[in-house]
Amino acid sequence: MIDYTTFTEEALEARLAEMRQDHADLDAAIQALAASPVPDLIVIGRLKRKKLALKDEIARVEDMLNPDIIA
Template structure:
């Protein structure tokens, strides 16, 4: 996204994190459903898996934004 995201209120970041986690889980269910078909569409599965990876990266980045930088 952009550099100003670090300035967003914590609630907005948490809301986006929850949305991203739900979207990731929904994509996982969709991939499993398509893979269970007798003739699964591998192109669609590949596209969904790439979206899952992007969401996984976004989830990690959002979690990092919520973790305070404490020097021990």
């Protein structure tokens, strides 16, 4: 896990944009693998776990950028 406490707001926003793109890329890869004639369920499962971990990291960074917003 990355320690974001030393990041500037601009660096956090840049990292957030990068993570959102990675999340979208993982989603596209999962959909492509799932649509194949013989989907590799192990690879799909690994990608889904990575996507979920990335979603959690995105939420942490969003919370750092918007600390006053209560979910």
